[in-house]
Amino acid sequence: MIRHILLPLNMSTSAEAILPHAIEVARGANTRLTLLTVVPTAEERITEAAGISAPGELLARAGGATRVAARASEAATEYLSDLRARLLAGCDDAHPLEIDTRVVAGRPGDTILRLAAEIQVDLIAMAGHGRRGLRRAPLGGCVGEVVRRFHGPVLLIAEDRS
Numbered sequence: 001m002i003r004h005i006l007l008p009l010n011m012s013t014s015a016e017a018i019l020p021h022a023i024e025v026a027r028g029a030n031t032r033l034t035l036l037t038v039v040p041t042a043e044e045r046i047t048e049a050a051g052i053s054a055p056g057e058l059l060a061r062a063g064g065a066t067r068v069a070a071r072a073s074e075a076a077t078e079y080l081s082d083l084r085a086r087l088l089a090g091c092d093d094a095h096p097l098e099i100d101t102r103v104v105a106g107r108p109g110d111t112i113l114r115l116a117a118e119i120q121v122d123l124i125a126m127a128g129h130g131r132r133g134l135r136r137a138p139l140g141g142c143v144g145e146v147v148r149r150f151h152g153p154v155l156l157i158a159e160d161r162s
Helices: 015-029 042-050 055-060 062-089 108-118 141-149
Strands: 004-008 032-039 098-105 123-130 154-160
Touching: 004 015, 004 108, 015 032, 015 062, 015 123, 015 154, 032 062, 032 108, 062 098, 098 108, 108 141, 123 141, 141 154
Parallel strands: 004 032, 004 123, 032 098, 123 154
Antiparallel strands: none
């Protein structure tokens, strides 16, 4: 029985394509949904933007990156709050939903898996970018990491971008 679904969302409409499918599963089983957005840490922002690998240089730029990371976290919190409100507004009394939101800083794959274990989810539901539909669905990057490492079912849909 699925009691708790984790939905990692990167604030894009393509990531939101999983929502109707996850809501259908949740409504049928009286399941809790946790909406998650993973934001990069300040250190990741610095190294990605500037290709920095030396710790001294990293620390020298940490102030600006910390402010950028804080703004990203605020934007993600607002996004998930608005999305939660939209989803709840679409519910009727016969099919209520319990929806939590989380914004966590870290590497996406590791953070998704860590939170899934921490809050004991039964299913992770994600959208990916299929180049030629589901038969060539992506198993690289964050999606592939979650599929390979999660010890439970993953509901994956792929957006066709051919």
